[in-house]
Amino acid sequence: MTIKDISVKKQTKVYALILSRGYNLTEFIKRVKDITGVNIELYRMSKIASGLIRNYKTDTARAIANALGVPIDDILE
Numbered sequence: 001m002t003i004k005d006i007s008v009k010k011q012t013k014v015y016a017l018i019l020s021r022g023y024n025l026t027e028f029i030k031r032v033k034d035i036t037g038v039n040i041e042l043y044r045m046s047k048i049a050s051g052l053i054r055n056y057k058t059d060t061a062r063a064i065a066n067a068l069g070v071p072i073d074d075i076l077e
Helices: 003-009 013-020 025-036 042-050 058-068
Strands: none
Touching: 013 042, 013 058, 025 042, 025 058
């Protein structure tokens, strides 16, 4: 098992969805802002994507889900 394999197994649903859509975090937070008007700071999105922040505002979760085009339940761990 490589370090890359370990990091993939620990990947959050949010981050997996962001990557599957072909975005990096910087591009994704711009998409969130463009689609929903919600501004998420890069450091905060990074912590959400890495699982360091698990409890965040419903409005933030809704904005992320909308930008990904999925129901909010699809991004919750």
